[in-house]
Amino acid sequence: MSHIQYLLALYLIIASWSSQVMSRKLQDTFLSERHELWMAKHGKVYKDVAEKEKRFKVFKENVEYIESFNAASIKPYKLSINQFADQTNDEFKAYRNGLKSLHGLRTITGTSFKYENVTDIPVAIDWRKRGAVTPIKDQGQCGSCWAFSTVAATEGIHQLTSGNLVSLAEQELVDCDRKGVDHGCEGGYMEDGFEFIIKNGGITTEANYPYTGFDGTCNTNKERSHIVTIKGYEKVPANSEDALLKSVANQPVSVSVDAGGNFQFYSSGIFEGECGTELDHGVTAVGYGIGDDGTKYWLVKNSWGTSWGEEGYIRMERDINAKEGMCGIAMDASYPTA
Numbered sequence: 105m106s107h108i109q110y111l112l113a114l115y116l117i118i119a120s121w122s123s124q125v126m127s128r129k130l131q132d133t134f135l136s137e138r139h140e141l142w143m144a145k146h147g148k149v150y151k152d153v154a155e156k157e158k159r160f161k162v163f164k165e166n167v168e169y170i171e172s173f174n175a176a177s178i179k180p181y182k183l184s185i186n187q188f189a190d191q192t193n194d195e196f197k198a199y200r201n202g203l204k205s206l207h208g209l210r211t212i213t214g215t216s217f218k219y220e221n222v223t224d225i226p227v228a229i230d231w232r233k234r235g236a237v238t239p240i241k242d243q244g245q246c247g248s249c250w251a252f253s254t255v256a257a258t259e260g261i262h263q264l265t266s267g268n269l270v271s272l273a274e275q276e277l278v279d280c281d282r283k284g285v286d287h288g289c290e291g292g293y294m295e296d297g298f299e300f301i302i303k304n305g306g307i308t309t310e311a312n313y314p315y316t317g318f319d320g321t322c323n324t325n326k327e328r329s330h331i332v333t334i335k336g337y338e339k340v341p342a343n344s345e346d347a348l349l350k351s352v353a354n355q356p357v358s359v360s361v362d363a364g365g366n367f368q369f370y371s372s373g374i375f376e377g378e379c380g381t382e383l384d385h386g387v388t389a390v391g392y393g394i395g396d397d398g399t400k401y402w403l404v405k406n407s408w409g410t411s412w413g414e415e416g417y418i419r420m421e422r423d424i425n426a427k428e429g430m431c432g433i434a435m436d437a438s439y440p441t442a
């Protein structure tokens with residue numbers, strides 16, 4: 105190598121290195137501006153500079169992940185940079201989920217299953233269109249998903265039997281239901297929620313006992329207002345999407361899912377994982393159908409506000425090879441009876 109060639113090579117190496125540094129710097133500046141805009145949009149305030157730097161790092165990693173996932177188009181659903189973009193998946197699961205599933209812990213004797221012999225099953229059903237689903241709610245940073253699921257299924261059966269859609273009080277369950285595994289924002293279980301409503305003689309309205317998103321003292325005056333009652337509840341036979349279908353064809357059903365991985369940033373389309381079967385989140389199946397490309401799905405109401413998913417809902421792939429269903433949706437489902 106001549107002297108000139110050597111210098112030229114050195115120059116090229118330095119030039120390319122410095123331009124990489126420059127573009128990375130520019131990218132960081134750009135991302136930090138996006139972080140600022142995102143903070144303003146979602147009303148985020150960090151306690152100090154260190155916290156902000158830490159959150160920016162997580163935000164940056166999430167943005168990069170979401171953008172590369174969407175660009176790759178390997179799955180039929182999209183992710184978005186939503187209000188959870190500054191949390192790692194582990195943090196997110198710890199703050200939000202909160203299903204204390206007793207699956208495998210409680211000796212399940214199996215309740216009766218009144219939809220066992222149902223044969224009249226429509227191709228698709230959307231309980232929202234039949235007026236049996238209240239608007240999307242937001243549990244906030246409280247592990248009260250179980251209360252939202254209990255309430256949504258109860259609102260559903262109440263509307264189907266009475267004709268009245270009444271928004272009911274999750275906060276009553278959070279504050280007053282301390283039996284079984286139910287511990288307010290620290291998690292709970294839908295079946296214990298149904299049991300509370302049965303033993304309490306009913307549940308009051310959202311308007312009477314508004315949601316705060318914090319563990320509070322039970323307001324016993326409000327607890328005594330029994331606006332909506334249920335007679336009992338039944339378990340959907342586990343690990344059968346067929347049994348779940350018979351149930352959802354008849355009423356909104358509380359279901360448990362593994363809300364790990366891409367669930368956090370789900371934005372639209374039919375969700376087909378990856379996800380496991382470690383049930384950690386309570387939601388409500390409010391219908392099912394078939395997508396444009398022929399993929400069957402469950403229509404699921406979540407409690408993370410309307411900026412998550414499809415206006416607060418997720419469509420999850422239905423009739424998959426595994427008996428547990430997508431993210432374990434067929435493993436641990438139940439519904440109230442009126």
Ligand SMILES: *[C@@H]1O[C@H](CO)[C@@H](O)[C@H](O)[C@H]1NC(C)=O
Nearest residue numbers: 215216217218219220221222
């Ligand atoms: C379903 O049909 C079987 C056989 O006729 C009957 O034994 C069972 O009680 C029925 N189940 C329900 C829930 O009606």
